[in-house]
Every structure is written in C-alpha cells, then in structure tokens.
Amino acid sequence: MLENVNEKCAVVGVFGHKEASKLAYFSLHSLQHRGQEAAGISSADDKKLHTIKKRGLVTRVFDEQKLKTLSGSSAIGHTRYSTAGDDSILDAQPVFARYDLGEMAIVHNGNLTNAKEVRDDLIKKGAIFQSYMDTENLIHLIAKSEKEKLIDRIIDAVQRIEGAFSLVFLSRTKMFAMRDRFGFRPLSLGRLQNGGYIVASETCAFDLVGAEFIRDVEPGELLVFSEGREPKSIKIYEPTPKHCIFEYVYFARPDSHVFGQSVYKARKEMGKELARVKPVEADLVIPVPDGGVPAAIGYSQESGIPYEMGIMRNHYIGRTFIEPTQEMRDLKVKMKLSPMVDLIKGKRVIVIDDSIVRGTTSLRIIKMLKEAGASEVHMRISSPPTTDPCFYGVDTPDKENLIAANMSEDAICEFIQADSLAYIDEAALLRSVGAKDGDEKYCTACFTGKYIV
Amino acid sequence: MLENVNEKCAVVGVFGHKEASKLAYFSLHSLQHRGQEAAGISSADDKKLHTIKKRGLVTRVFDEQKLKTLSGSSAIGHTRYSTAGDDSILDAQPVFARYDLGEMAIVHNGNLTNAKEVRDDLIKKGAIFQSYMDTENLIHLIAKSEKEKLIDRIIDAVQRIEGAFSLVFLSRTKMFAMRDRFGFRPLSLGRLQNGGYIVASETCAFDLVGAEFIRDVEPGELLVFSEGREPKSIKIYEPTPKHCIFEYVYFARPDSHVFGQSVYKARKEMGKELARVKPVEADLVIPVPDGGVPAAIGYSQESGIPYEMGIMRNHYIGRTFIEPTQEMRDLKVKMKLSPMVDLIKGKRVIVIDDSIVRGTTSLRIIKMLKEAGASEVHMRISSPPTTDPCFYGVDTPDKENLIAANMSEDAICEFIQADSLAYIDEAALLRSVGAKDGDEKYCTACFTGKYIV
C-alpha cells in the first residue's frame, strides 16, 4: 500500500515485574509500526506515578537513565500516530491526572464515537480539557463518578463511552485493561516468565520480551490486576464482536496473532482466494513489499505461477527534501522501491498489493514495472475495494479521495494503467480469516459501508 | 551572587497587534533572566487559540515558522524557571483549556499560597489535575464558576486564590492581566507604537520592542483588554502593597523600572548605604560581576575609594562535565570568574556582592582574590543577611542552608575567610529604594522573617 492509511496507536501494560518500564519500552518498540509520532510510558511505584512522553521513535524517547526514573513494578505505554499534524506537544499519551482518589494514568487507542457528546456534557458540568485527545474524557468520567471505589468508577466511566478502543489504566497499586464491546482493536493478555502479566495491542510484543500468550482480552471485558492475585475478569458488556478486518489485511504485524488467528496465514489465504478470482496467464507473481509478500506467496502456491521478489524495498529511506532533477520521474516511489529489471523484462507479471487507496501509488508502481520492460502487468488486490472511510481509529482519506468509492473497477484498471485488475470480495476475505460468509463478527465497513450504529 | 536563588518565571501579554506572537517572543527574550528552563506562547486569532511550549531558551524554542503558526493579534508568553527538576514536559506554560465558554490560555508567575487547599477542594468536586502547576487551579476555578460572563468568572476565580502572582489570561477575543493585592511581583503596562498594548514582568521588555511605559498594573487590579477600547481597570482588591524588595537587590534587570523605581539607581543607593555602614580603609572597590556592579559603583562614589573591575566574568561559560585535575582548585568559580592579578596584588580590596546565600561562593571568591595577592579582602553585601526562605515565588534554599540563618556575622566572616564583613540593615535597604524606615509597602521577609499571613 505504502499510502496514508494508518493505525492510530498501540497500547501496552505490564504488571508485577520489577523492571516493568523496561518491558513496556521493548514492547512499545515491537509495536512501533502502529505509531511513530510519539511515545510515552507511565510507571507506578509505591509512592507515585512517573510519566515520560515525547515526540519521536521509542528508541529515541527513552534512554537507560529515563527508564530508571520510571520506577515501580507496573507500567503502561503508548506509541502514537499523529492525527493533528500540529506542532503541539499536548497530545501524547499516557494522560496523567491527580484526582480525588489519588493519581492515575491512561493510555488508549482507537476512537470514541461519542467523544464529542461526552466532552460537551462534561464541559457543561465544569470540566476543562487541556488537549484534543479523547482520552481526557475518560479521566474526567472517572474523576466525576460518584462511586467510591476506583473499580466502580472505571465501570461507570467505560459505560459512558462508545466506539473502538483498547484502554489501559494505571493507579498507584492496580492496573486495568479494557476492550470495547465490539473488540475492534486487538488486545491480548500474556504471562511474563518470571511472574507478572502483560497486555499489548499485538502478540509480537510478547515474543520480544519473552512472555507467553494466554488469551485475548474479551470484547467488553475489563481485567483488574492486583498484586499477588490472578487478573480478575469483569464483563462490562456482552461481547458483540466486530473485529477490524483491516488488521488482517494491513495493520497488524505478520508475526502477530490477532482475533485468534495468525496474521501471516490470513494474508496467505487472501492471496490464495485472489488466485481463484480472476485467473490470468502470467510468468511471475510479485508482491509490493513488504505488505504484499504473504498474499503473493499464497497466490503463487495456489496458481502455480512462480513467486519472485520482483520489486526491492530500500532500507535506507530516510527523508530527503532535495528536489529531483527533470529526468527523475516518480522519485518518491523509486526511493523506496526498485524493480528487478532482468527478471521482469519481457515478462507477464502479476503484482500483489494489500489494497488500493488513492490509486496514485499503484499507478507509479505499474509504470515503473512497464518501464522495466514488463510485457503485461496484472494487478491483484488481496482485499475488496476500499470504498468507505473508517471511524473506528484508523486514519483513512475522505470518501472523495478513495478511488474505489468514485470509479468502477474497469476505470481504476485504466487509471493505474494495468492490463487487468482484480480484488477479492467480502465473502472471500471472510473465508480467508476463517469466517463464513454472513459472519458478523468482523467489521468490514471500509469495504461495505456497513457501519455499526 | 552566582548562587541558586532564582525567580520563578516571567509573563508577558500583547494585545491588538498583528504580529502579537513576535512581540511576545522578543519580550520573553528580554525576560530570559527570570527563567531559562522552558518557554511558551499562546496566541489567539478569530477562530482559535494556538500554543507552543517547550524546554529551552526562548531563541531555541521558537523559529520563524513556529511564530507564524501562532497567528492572531493577541498573545501571551511565559519563561519558566525549573522547580521540579523533573524530566517531565508537563509543567511548561501557557496552560491551555477548552471549557464551556470556549478556549482559554493562562500564564502565571509567583506562588499561590493556598494552592493546595483550592486544589483539594476542586479535586473533591471532581476536577482532575494534569500537572503540578498552580496555574491549573485557575482554569478550573474559571471553568467551574457559575457566572455566565467570562469577566465575572475571572473575578470569581481570582478572589479564591491567595499569594504572590501575576497572571495573564487569553481568550479568543480578550486578554486579562491581574496582579495580586500585594503586588509582590512587578507587572507593567505599556503602549505599542503602532497601536495595541503590552503587559510584562519588567519594563526592559518594553524597551526592546519599542513600547512606551504607561504605568504599573496596580496591586489587586484586573485589566481587561478588548478590541478597539482602552484597557478597562477593575479593582478586585484594595491594594495592600508588599513589593518583593529582592527584585531590587538581585532579580530584576538593572535597566528595568520596577515598583516605580529604577533598579540600577536602587542598587547604587544600596552601595552608598553600604559605604556608610562599616567604613574600612582600602585601595580598591570591586564588584562580584555582574550583580555587584551598581552597588560597587555607588560604594566607590560614596567612599571615594577607586572602583575597579577587579574580577572578570567569562562570557563563554557553557557547561563542562570534565573533571578538573588535582591542581585545579575551585574550578567551578574560576570557569566563570577570574581576578585581575596585577591590579589586586598587594592591595586592600573591598568586594561588593548583592547577597550571601550559602556562603560557599563567597569563600571561593575571597580565596581566589587572596591567591591573586590581595593583602586584605573586605566583603560588603548590599542587602541585609538572608535569613529566611521565600514563599512567594522565589526558589531559595531551606533555612538550614542559609548561612545567615545559622551563623553570626562574625562567624560568617571567618567562614568566608574575609578580613571584615558588613551588610546593610533593613532600614538602609528601605532608604535605598526611597522608602522610609517602617514603610510597609515592601516585603522583606527573606531578611526579617516577617511573612504576610
């Protein structure tokens, strides 16, 4: 894809480990693909909460000395994908607050769909908001709840919010992890080798820190972590799963296991489905790296057409602000991707990508392949046409900028200068992730416009 | 002094100028001596407030592009002296909030003496605090006030707080400036050359931006700035002035005019008073630069003993983390100050400093002068012994670390290895600033322990 569709953030929580903030740090590093704008960690020791958050990649924000100041045996962390584009420093997480029960810190990903109503209501009652983050709603709701115990207040608070979210709360002595009733975003529970627990947006974090996967946090479930006890499960809502199917298509790391499935396997299946959709004679199947790799492998295995690494991805991308010269066309794509000319020349090529958003990148890739001498280029997309924007925590372009919302497949094919184009349909996508057609436990709104109310 | 007594911050507000944030920037630069830890500006245009705040000197925090994003014809700014020592970014100002009347931003210096009570009360009522700054109290008080109009809410709010403070509030269309009833900290009002107004902690800001001094904001006065009108004055409290006399002794820039007096002139008078206290025969009068310069000039003029620049201040201080070698004694002082050996050798020297806090720096300076060959070193301090910590916005050591709280003058003289030592007393200090003995319009608590309740 290589285009601007971005997950909005990852969360992590570590409880009951004497190097909690260090584990949070490494976990966040493995979740860096879910947000590169800012990173933050709050820890709790016996006396108080400590917070450090800043712009930059996880490895830049923290050093050994900073991690030392984040003392204590529990810690929560966050990596943030920038939405605002603002130069402001206000919008990094965790959000910290002192309130009548002491101190708390919260991290949160996703989108609260009723954020505005809740906020307006809170503001009417005298609350002030110091940032543009939905997360502030939560600390207000907890602070203003008339319940006495924190756990009851949290229950109060989460019942007031709607949308797609994973939350981790930290108090001086406890940690709470909650997933919305739809389970839009993944959130898993793991056990640390030397005691203690971890929750994280993706299981790849467990692998890095040597934790063992226990299970997903259930949709609508609140987990309470207290010292010396097993995590206590409270069902706030009856689960009505609506897992974001785009996690399988693009967001999650292929080595993660989300919503009970291997991401890599799901992607390969999508490739296999694709091979059945609109077969075409060709010499090679090549992926747009790295997103298209598993589906291209699947396609090749299903079709018998050889898989090749026909496009290379450059690891030294960096940012350049140098204007290209007149003869350097499509520099932006070429800085990242380059074709294996000898392989492609004179060949009929099937190119696999995970999705088409605006269409301009696909166009550039196909032009690049044709300039490299491909005799035919057949584009195959391992998901249905992306026709609708996401309101549950993903940063997608407006409908008017989604090419599939505005053009027929034939028109797109012509626009991107492909010799043929095919997508898989919703049913095939569902099959790829082990669901039946009509199964409603996945949110497919970006392909269907069927939003949950 | 060169020791750790520091003013806690400067504030500035600009209203009715199309380059408001730029004027705030230059004003803050001229107030940099009141806080070097962080700097911030909020501006207001027709639509919304914009805020940038960050660690670092004013010239580092902002660049042309950032100032451009701070659009609008009003702006408030702040430079902060670090109190916490924390690595947190939470405590920079302005503090921004959205609340039921829209958006606001506040800057504040000084100390609210009832901050804890107010905060506890607010927290009890459901408020949350996201930082350790007293300033948050104010935005809560305004947000929670039941009055309908902003001006009434501000009046409500400021009546709830006590202590030493200067405040500047910014809303989308208005600016408010307020000084506590005691007028502890200076705050002056100026007129911009091409229209518009400016308020600032010190008048030196006016000189840099080409503004004309109108008058001080009165103790207990709230100024309201609205477009197209003269600033409106509201007397919230009857003024009961208790100006911080240490502003004259050390804090304010010598080219500023505070509490109706030239700072430079006041310091020179202190030097003259000092010349009368405990006369001593000597060959030279020299200042500890730069703080002691005006008083040393005054001392010389009064005593007839020649003034000399006997100690040089190095302009390339920077920070070094290199350990000195064995033969390099008192490196920390010597990196900053060095004696004019030829001038001092064999001479009886009177050294003028503005104050003695811990005594260790005075000791090092005197040792340095004796090593340079001074036959006698007589220390003269242009203020009374500093015996008590400040609770009104100045960062002083605890009483146990104030040498004058724990030793007699004779003992101090011996400790710092001076041949004689003398201070001026409270009456002389008051005379220096044009006040009579017994005049109560100055706070002299750091010399007398007479705190206002």
Place this chain on the structure above:
Amino acid sequence: MLENVNEKCAVVGVFGHKEASKLAYFSLHSLQHRGQEAAGISSADDKKLHTIKKRGLVTRVFDEQKLKTLSGSSAIGHTRYSTAGDDSILDAQPVFARYDLGEMAIVHNGNLTNAKEVRDDLIKKGAIFQSYMDTENLIHLIAKSEKEKLIDRIIDAVQRIEGAFSLVFLSRTKMFAMRDRFGFRPLSLGRLQNGGYIVASETCAFDLVGAEFIRDVEPGELLVFSEGREPKSIKIYEPTPKHCIFEYVYFARPDSHVFGQSVYKARKEMGKELARVKPVEADLVIPVPDGGVPAAIGYSQESGIPYEMGIMRNHYIGRTFIEPTQEMRDLKVKMKLSPMVDLIKGKRVIVIDDSIVRGTTSLRIIKMLKEAGASEVHMRISSPPTTDPCFYGVDTPDKENLIAANMSEDAICEFIQADSLAYIDEAALLRSVGAKDGDEKYCTACFTGKYIV
C-alpha cells in the same frame, strides 16, 4: 548474514550535467548499502572545486543549500564504510588537493595492496600523509609525476598502485574513471537522459536517476571525460578479470547488474544449486531476510518445497542502549528478526542464508526457530564456507574468527544447533553466475584462499 562483513565504500561520478552534484547525491543514496559511516561530494565549476564531506547517511549530510554550494557540471561522490572506528573526521572522501596543475579531488573504493610500500617510498621522498586513507597515495603520485599533462600523470600514478579499486578523479574541467586490471569491484558507465555521463559502483544508481546503462568500465581501463566529447577509453592494462564473487553472494543490491549479470538471478541460481546439493525432506523453505530471499526462492522452485516468509525483519530497528531484562534472550537478533510462530510450529524448516561468518547469528536464528516450535531446522548456505579473509576492499573478520576456517561442516552444524547443514561448493557457485568450473575470471579467495599475488 546480518554480521560484520562489509563492503568498504561506493563511488560515483557525474559529468556534463548542470545539476551534477544533485545527481551524485541521489546516486550515493542508492549506494548507501555499501557504506553508512560518512558521505561526501566534490564538484567542479569553471573556477574551482567544492567539497562537502561529513559523518552520517547521505540524506543527513546534504541539504538543498549544501548541494547549491556544490556548483558546476561535474561531481564525484563517495559513501564510506568505517574501518577505523576512530572518532577522527579525517578519513572521509573525496580527498581534495591543490598541486602544481591546480586542484583535484579523488574518490576511491577497495584496497591498494601495495599501499604501504608506495606510501613509505613517497614519505622517503618528502611527502606527508594527513590521513590513514590509501587515497592519499594517489594524489601524491599524481602531484609528483614528472609528466606535464594531467592525463599522463594519472597514467603514471595508476601504474604504481596495485590491488582492488575503483577510482574517480575530478579536475576543474575533466573527470577520469579507472578500474583496476582485475576488475575486483564493479564500476559501470551510463548515459544521462539529457546529456552527460555517469559512472557508479552499481547500476541501481542509474535506475534512480534515470540514466541508461552503457557498459561496465573494463578492468584496467581509464575513461577520460571532457566537455563536448564522447568518453575516451585508454587501456592502461590488459584486463585480467578477477571479479569479486561475493558481490553476487551478498554485497551488491539485488536490482543491480554487476559483471554482466543480474545479481538477483545469480542469487536465485545459487539457491537452485543448493537445492541439489544435499536434499532434505521438509515442509517449508524460508529465507533469513533480506539477504537470503532470492536464494530461498530459487531453492523452493528447484525443490518444490513451498517458500514462506517464515522470519520477519523489523523495519524500526534503530539503536537501543537499553540492557534487556533477564528473561529477554538473544535480544539483538530478536529486535531485527522475528519468527512466524503459527507457520513454523511443528514444521520441518529449511533456512536459507547467504553465508556464515562467525556462526553466532546462525545459532541465534536456529534457536529462535526451535523456540517457535520448528520440529527440524536445516540450514542451507548459498555460498561455500567462508574460510579466508579478504584483502581486496572487504572488511572481514580475521581467520581465527571465521568459523569455517576453524571447524568442519559437521562441527559447525552442531555448533549452530541445526539438524543439518549444507553449503554449495565453488563449482556450483561459479555455475550460478554463468561461469564454468575452472573459469578464472572470478576471485573466490574468501572461499578458497587462492589470492592473486
């Protein structure tokens, strides 16, 4: 491989283009994989040479403004792989010198095998050396040559040096490109679209800047570029090709074409050869990314065993200085690579890598795969055992640290905890690159110890 075997630098030269330094910049960017320590460009305008060189990646060293100061229609560039590890800044290229014919700048990669003799001789004759770079030899030889014309001096100079090198010289009006008689390192000639020529270490540079590949610079050939003329070819030596076969195995970018062959295709062939060497029943073939990808694809195609992306490479590596916790084993590898657990669990896996140097990384990868549940792990290496260090411009460990120089294949297999291990032999390697067994046009010293004298 992921271990410390590194090419020592890339060179580029652009002649006859009004944005020469910009083209050099982008070319260097595409050659970044050959050296990440420092980058530099010299340009020549009518009046003088301009040089900028600094530590850091190409995109960091230069910006628009710096490129503007590198004016003129010819430019040479260099990316450097650090050998010294010194904090010195002296060893970046181009090397600039003023001498009796004016000004010159040189870039150079590879190793001069008689550098010490030449230098000692030059020093005996009064020359001084200001760096530890072999390149200085060349400028001295040119300066000291008694020939009158630059071209004759260059010929004089290059006849004095031996070893593996590619050179590009720049004078105020001309550019010269030279390759050693053995043609160890690749160096190709291309034509710019709007006129002018380019030489570069790899053809991938041509693709980025829109240049057309003409041919390789011949071993022993000197190319002279003058305004308004075709490049003039001078045969300094009869070519006796000894191309570094490791360029195919590991160094060159897979999308480059070196020594007349596609690198990608050569790697795939190595994989196919490997499939024939020591067949093993298995469920999957997986590469160590990214180096092992083409060979793994070749292996899969030849063996019929499915290719899978069983190990993921993390794109957000960065550097971390944080110590892992006790439970985090093999962190260094795991920060870069992670296994697809669901894919691997219970499977017999063939892992393809391009080479084994020290063996420790292979060990960690195999342990990681076994922890992920692989029932068997068969290591296959797409080159012969690396038994001997390189003296021709590649930074390899000493013989004592090359595992294959000190252990039998069986012992290595045991050390890395593989269920089986196989390499291809020299003959197969030669076949992969289209050469016959016994063909002597490739240097295989790192596998055979047969060095050229």
Place this chain on the structure above:
Amino acid sequence: MLENVNEKCAVVGVFGHKEASKLAYFSLHSLQHRGQEAAGISSADDKKLHTIKKRGLVTRVFDEQKLKTLSGSSAIGHTRYSTAGDDSILDAQPVFARYDLGEMAIVHNGNLTNAKEVRDDLIKKGAIFQSYMDTENLIHLIAKSEKEKLIDRIIDAVQRIEGAFSLVFLSRTKMFAMRDRFGFRPLSLGRLQNGGYIVASETCAFDLVGAEFIRDVEPGELLVFSEGREPKSIKIYEPTPKHCIFEYVYFARPDSHVFGQSVYKARKEMGKELARVKPVEADLVIPVPDGGVPAAIGYSQESGIPYEMGIMRNHYIGRTFIEPTQEMRDLKVKMKLSPMVDLIKGKRVIVIDDSIVRGTTSLRIIKMLKEAGASEVHMRISSPPTTDPCFYGVDTPDKENLIAANMSEDAICEFIQADSLAYIDEAALLRSVGAKDGDEKYCTACFTGKYIV
C-alpha cells in the same frame, strides 16, 4: 566594539603532565575569546599521536570520553576563528601528518606573509595541499628538509617562513614552541604545579589550570621540550619586537598579562590618556560593555566625572533568526545592549569604546542613548583611528570599509551623530603601554599604515 574584528586563533601546548589533554582542554576554554569556530587537540603517548578537532565551542567539541582517547603526557590545542566562512571541515587544527620521521601535529596562529610563495614553491616541487591553511606549509617544510634530526628540520622550516605567528609542534616524544622574530602575537611559558610545562597564547590560561607564569617566549625563540629536562632555548632569530598593540586595545583578555604588561592596566591608562585629550564637561562616563569598561574607569578616575554602568550587556544573546517588527529599530544592537534610561535621561554622557571600525555600531549606540534621553553624547575612543587593515593574523575589514580611512574625525562625529568625538593618538597609546613615543617595539600598522616589510 562589538564589530567584526577578530583575532585568528589561540594555541596552547602542555608537556610532561599525565593529564595533558585535559589541561589543554581547560586552557583552550579560557582562550575561547580568540576563536569560536572550531577547536582541536592532539596528544602524544608513547606509541602515536591522537587528534580530535571539530566545529564548535571547546566545551561542545570535547567530552570526558573523547579526552580519554587523547592519551599521553603531552598535548597541543587550538581554537579557531573562521576566516573562510566555508562549510568545509578541512580547516581546523591541529594539522596532523605522517612523514619520514614518524608523526607530527602542529597548531599555529597568526598569518604567514610569504605563505603563497612558499606554497607555490612547495607545489612546484610536487607537494600537495589538502586545505587552505598556512599551517600546511610548515609540515611540508619539515618533511622536505634534508636535515636528519627533527630539531634541525624545524629550524630549517621556520627560517623559510615570515609573518606573524606562534607555533606549537608535537612529535611522539617532544614538543616545540616558536614565536616569530617580531613577536606579533603573545606566547607565554608557564610551569605546572605538579611538574611539566605549558605554553599558551595568553596567561589567563595559566590561571585557570593553576600554572605559574615563567616568562614570555622570546621573539625569534624556539623552545624544545624533552622529557626530564628543562625547556631548551634556541635563538633562531635576533628578536626585533613588533608586538601587536591591538592586543592591548581589544583582543587579549583583561586578566591576561601580555608583552610584559597587564592588559587591564594598559586599558585603564588608555582611558586616562583619553581624559586628557579633549576634555568635555559631562555628568557621566559610561563604557560600551565589556570592551570599554577598563578605559571608562580610567577616564573617570582621571577626569573626576562619575563612572556609571549606563549600558547593560545581555547575557542571553543566542542567535535569533526572527525578523523584527516594523517598530523594532536597531534590534541587533538592542538584543545585546540596553541603556539605563533613568540614569541617562537629561544627562551629558561620555561613552567610551575601544575602537570604531565601520562606524555603524557607534551610530546605533549613540542613537539608543539619545532615545533614552541623553542631552549630549560625547564619544571617546581609547585608541587612534583605525585606518589600515591588518595583515598579521587579524581579520579586519578592507580599507574601504574602515570609516577612519575614508572620513575625517569631524565627518565621523557627524556620521555617528555624536556631540563630540575624540581618539587618543599613537604617542598616547604607546605611553599607555609603558612605551615611549618613537618606541618601535610595537606594531601600530592598523593606526599608521607603517607595515613591516
């Protein structure tokens, strides 16, 4: 002065101290006023020389770890004032070279007047020059000398060069310090407390590191430092002193002792001379800080007119790239200097500065004082009119930009808008430094145009 007249560099050498590079570091720090562009140190241990040099202030270039790599008991250092304005890194010192006798490093300040001839001659003989520094001449001359012993080669080399310079050479076991026959630039010898020697451009370096001043290095003298011996003195030339009198006027630190005199005292004497030149009735004498301070004190003492700190220098200058608003006139001066308005208003003021170069800064200062309300401003300059550029190591504007070379004193007075203007003449200047009129041991070329041939 505050204008662009700058000394070109400082040198230092430390011999026979186990922390030689650390002492060089602190010495360079105290000589930072002689060059802020770059800093470098070379040290020698038993085995080899180590060099670190970089752009930036001394405290930025080095840290504890870097100093550790500069091991050995001797070290030489340099701070550089940028002449080229180039972005090149080539021109920092020490210059290091390997040559037939081993390794050497050299630091050098001043200007070689026959640099071009020597270089052209060397180049004709086959030498190459890799920078634009005169220092390269020296290493070539030493390397090419046909003498066998280093000391004889150095003697050979220094006999070939002319101009104003101080040199320090470092070999593996020895250090050499040399001053040109005219002794243009200061260079002093000191004894370290715990053994070992130090040479430095100014004695203020000795004070910081706890060294004792022994004597100046004589003009034309070469000092040889060998382990376990007293420094050996070799008279290369008969001394014909031509000390740069501008060192007294402006360059040297006031706490230094150069050419046998206290700089501070010399400046005070200049002020006293000035008081006698063109007396004027006035209320105050004020310096342009910091350069004018000693002369202003001298003026006040001689005239009896009170000395005042009428202009404040801001310590937080930093660099700003923000454009001022329309009403902010003369921002550049006002960011640095601000007037004590209350002191100046209605007063007749005598302003003392050390020199006038272009005149524009004087104009701005006088305008600032008049805007502050001064009724009269009388400018007094503690040196003669600067009419001629310097060719001996000082960076002065061309003659056409020296106001005194192009205007009469009356015209200058009018240009700078002063009520009166006076300089001291050459005779008075000579008297101030203890010389008689007609004494030829000072170079006064910048005031008289009498250059040494």
